[in-house]
Amino acid sequence: MALQALTYQNYTDEELLLPISNGSSTAFDELYKRYGQKLFSYFFRMLWKNKELAEDCTQELFLKMIKHAKVFQADKSLSTWLYSIANNMCKNEYRKHEARKKLQIMKVDTSIESGEKYIDLNKFKIAVHACIEELNEEKKSLFTLRFKEQLTVPDIGKILQVPEGTVKSRLFNLLKELKEKLAPFQSIHIKQ
Amino acid sequence: MQPEDIIQQKQWEQLTAAEKAIVLPLASSAEEFMLMKHILMNAIEDETPLPAISITVQQQLQQAVIAHGRRRSLKKYYYAAAAMLVSAFAVWLVFEKNSNAEQNMITMGDAIKLDKDIDRYILKPGNTTSVGEKQEPDNITSFKKTEPVRKNIFKDIVDSAPDIAINTKINDDENMLSMVTEVY
Numbered sequence: 001m002a003l004q005a006l007t008y009q010n011y012t013d014e015e016l017l018l019p020i021s022n023g024s025s026t027a028f029d030e031l032y033k034r035y036g037q038k039l040f041s042y043f044f045r046m047l048w049k050n051k052e053l054a055e056d057c058t059q060e061l062f063l064k065m066i067k068h069a070k071v072f073q074a075d076k077s078l079s080t081w082l083y084s085i086a087n088n089m090c091k092n093e094y095r096k097h098e099a100r101k102k103l104q105i106m107k108v109d110t111s112i113e114s115g116e117k118y119i120d121l122n123k124f125k126i127a128v129h130a131c132i133e134e135l136n137e138e139k140k141s142l143f144t145l146r147f148k149e150q151l152t153v154p155d156i157g158k159i160l161q162v163p164e165g166t167v168k169s170r171l172f173n174l175l176k177e178l179k180e181k182l183a184p185f186q187s188i189h190i191k192q
Numbered sequence: 193m194q195p196e197d198i199i200q201q202k203q204w205e206q207l208t209a210a211e212k213a214i215v216l217p218l219a220s221s222a223e224e225f226m227l228m229k230h231i232l233m234n235a236i237e238d239e240t241p242l243p244a245i246s247i248t249v250q251q252q253l254q255q256a257v258i259a260h261g262r263r264r265s266l267k268k269y270y271y272a273a274a275a276m277l278v279s280a281f282a283v284w285l286v287f288e289k290n291s292n293a294e295q296n297m298i299t300m301g302d303a304i305k306l307d308k309d310i311d312r313y314i315l316k317p318g319n320t321t322s323v324g325e326k327q328e329p330d331n332i333t334s335f336k337k338t339e340p341v342r343k344n345i346f347k348d349i350v351d352s353a354p355d356i357a358i359n360t361k362i363n364d365d366e367n368m369l370s371m372v373t374e375v376y
Contacts, residue, residue, distance in 0.1 A: 022261050022265075023260060023265070040249075054245075063256055129234075147196075147232065147235060153194065171194070175196060179227065179231065186224065186227045187223060
């Protein structure tokens with residue numbers, strides 16, 4: 001069993017799918033080690049920091065992977081496939097919780113006292129995260145995939161099923177929106 | 193290189209002319225550049241530390257993987273059993289069809305012999321002579337339909353023309369005999 005675990009460490013993500021679909025829990029453990037916490041973190045960030053919901057979604061995602069392992073095309077990347085499923089699941093959750101989301105829109109506190117030259121870093125951080133939480137599902141997903149999951153523009157294009165140019169353009173607009181919302185902090189020195 | 197990468201990795205003073213051109217739409221001055229830098233630095237960090245996923249999730253998924261593997265291996269046996277049943281049924285059908293065809297067959301060679309003896313059984317109109325006596329036919333105009341003499345007729349045929357390929361088993365089967373009403 002230990003020897004088998006060592007063997008699976010050398011398998012690529014895609015190579016692990018076949019033994020998993022044949023019932024190998026050792027192969028599954030290896031894949032889960034690589035993606036379990038990562039995907040959970042993605043769901044946690046996207047789904048309002050709800051731990052139980054994030055765990056449910058992670059479990060459901062892996063169950064879908066196990067069930068549909070046979071239809072996965074070997075020339076594709078497993079990572080983008082998993083994130084693609086995760087992105088779609090988040091979209092469904094946002095649709096279900098549309099009413100709740102509207103109630104929870106936070107007003108971004110960017111008020112600064114006149115003449116203030118310095119600002120506490122914590123206040124700035126809170127303002128930044130509030131702006132990100134306010135983003136709609138599409139923008140939040142883009143932000144999370146690019147800056148939290150550290151995925152490349154081509155990978156994000158495959159996950160969101162849009163051309164790379166569209167990803168770049170959306171990213172630019174997103175950063176511009178954040179800059180405009182946080183413009184009051186522009187001429188202020190941020191105290192670390 | 194993407195503008196956000198340049199902003200994260202470099203200071204305003206370090207930018208080349210080409211890099212400044214890339215970041216220009218987002219940061220046209222040192223102040224704007226600094227603001228974008230702070231935004232990205234703080235946005236990347238999580239506000240609160242991320243929790244670890246519960247161990248029960250992994251355990252439940254392990255069980256699901258094992259169960260899935262078991263279901264898959266059983267499926268193969270079901271398909272094999274179904275294929276065997278279908279094949280066995282097909283073989284039985286073919287065998288049954290061939291067996292029935294043999295029972296009803298009368299060979300060409302024996303038909304000639306039948307013709308030679310058939311005149312014994314031709315009845316003249318109005319002739320009440322029982323079938324079985326040899327008659328000299330004048331014309332064959334029509335056949336008088338008579339009730340066949342059961343068993344005896346076939347016994348004569350079988351006795352007189354043993355080579356005729358009529359299945360003697362019919363003789364033994366009373367149900368089959370009762371179905372025969374005429375001899376040609």
